[in-house]
Amino acid sequence: MLVLNQEETRRALQWPALIDAIETMFRGGCVMPVRHHHAIEVPGESDATLLLMPAWVPGSYMGVKILSVFPDNSQRSLPAIFGTYLLSSGKTGEMLAAIEGGELTARRTAATSALAAKYLAREDASELLMVGTGRLSLNLMQAHAAVRPLTSFHIWGRNAPAAEKAAEEACALGLNAKAWIDLEAATRSADIICCATLSHEPLIKGEWLKAGAHLDLVGAFKPTMRESDDVAVTRAHLYVDTFDGALKEGGDIVQPLEAGIIQRDDIRAELADLVSGRHPGRSSDQEITLFKSVGAALEDLAGAILAYESRTAK
Template identity: 65%
Template sequence: MLVLDAAQTRAALPWDRLVEALGDMFANGCVMPVRHHHGVEVPGEPDATLLLMPAWQPGAYIGVKMVSVFPGNQTRGLPAIYGSYLLSSGKTGELLAIIDGGELTARRTAAASAFAARYLARQDASRLLMVGTGRLSTNLIEAYASVRPIRQVAIWGRDPKKAEATAHELDLQGVEVSVASDLETAAREADIVSCATLSTEPLIRGDWLKSGAHLDLIGAFKPSMRESDDEAVSRANVFVDTREGALSEGGDIVQPLRAGVITEDAIRADLFELARGKHPGRTAPDEITLFKSVGAALEDLAGAVLAFEASRA
């Protein structure tokens, strides 16, 4: 059985191959049951949560991501979230690999946005604004640079010191990296605006988006969370990773739907439809596009299979 730690998982998932693997999985599909949420009692502490996210390709691979969220770990100086991915044979059920769940999740999430950008961002998009300074930010910047000619990256965070630290982590040839002090100014200049935050209030305003801009929304993964305002959703042509997920979990879609700002018909396509050629994506250079991602077990399976096969080879 193969065991991949974070560094080995990262090495097995180069951006070009990972983006292609996600595209193939969305095009071909897999079985993807609803994710499981279980409350776990922790005596004397806040309840923990166990998340199970299964997916499989009949006769090929079975995978399940196990994620535990223990809020009480902050008092112990430990991460609140731990995750592992278990990949088994779809023919025998034999456990084939245990893969670092955090690294797999970060890279497949960024790769999904990069795959969407192939269809939705302008071919000449060169200015990227990264809103957020968490683990995903560097992954997203690198992933976007693998599919578009990014030459300038501005990073904005509520804590400028964290934005500076994120900027120092990047090592991209020919890319100018800076820290944005004013979010509005940076957003108005950007060809691509990518948000990966835990915000519950809109950060990006629709009237800030210039003609031809692409807005990528990743962080607001609950109906109560939001990274964009109603005008952003109204002005843009909206795309999602999966319709089911976006319509039930993504606050940037759920809230304007509930308010009557948009209807479900406003969603032009999801990644299944883009990958299968059922929608062309961007159709005009001045079009504003919006992509909302909440994640899907299909993406984890695609990344895990690639990591396993690449490491075995």
């Protein structure tokens, strides 16, 4: 059985190939049972989350990701996410690979956002604002740079030193990045705004979004969390990774739906509609687009298959 650690997983999941693999999986589809989502009490700290995400392509591959999210791990200088992906044969059930789940999750999440941006962001988008300084921030910037001609990156975080550190790390990767203190000014200037936080209160105000902006909401994966306000969801054309996930778990969609701010029909399409051509995506340079993702098991399966096949094809 193949076992891939964090660095091996990273090398096996290069951005163009990973984005293509996820696009192919969304276009072809796979079986995705409802994922198990459990709140785990941590005495004296924020609740953690245990996720179990199975998926399979009949007769081909099947897999399950076991993932934990501990929001207060930053106090221990540890990643918030730990996990493992178990990939098996869809013909025999034989266990094929154990893949480091945190790296797989971070890279497939960023690649999915980049895939959405390929259909929803302006083709000439050059400036990206990264809201959040966690593990996903560098991945999101790199992934979006693979699909759009980005030349500048601004990074905002509640913790200014963390934003400075993220900017230094981004520069080391060849990205023209700077930490930014004024969130409003950075939002008003950006062509693409990526949010990857665990915020329970809106960070991005819709009035700040310029014509043609694309808002990518990756964090706030529970109904009680939120990264954008009501003005943002009413000004923007709304898209989601999957209807099943975003309508139940994404606070940026769930909360305004429950409040009657938006209606179900206001959500124009899910990612499968975009990649299959059932929906054209962005139709003008002036429209504001919003993509909300909460994660789908097929993204993990696509990444796991790519990692396994790229390592065993040699």
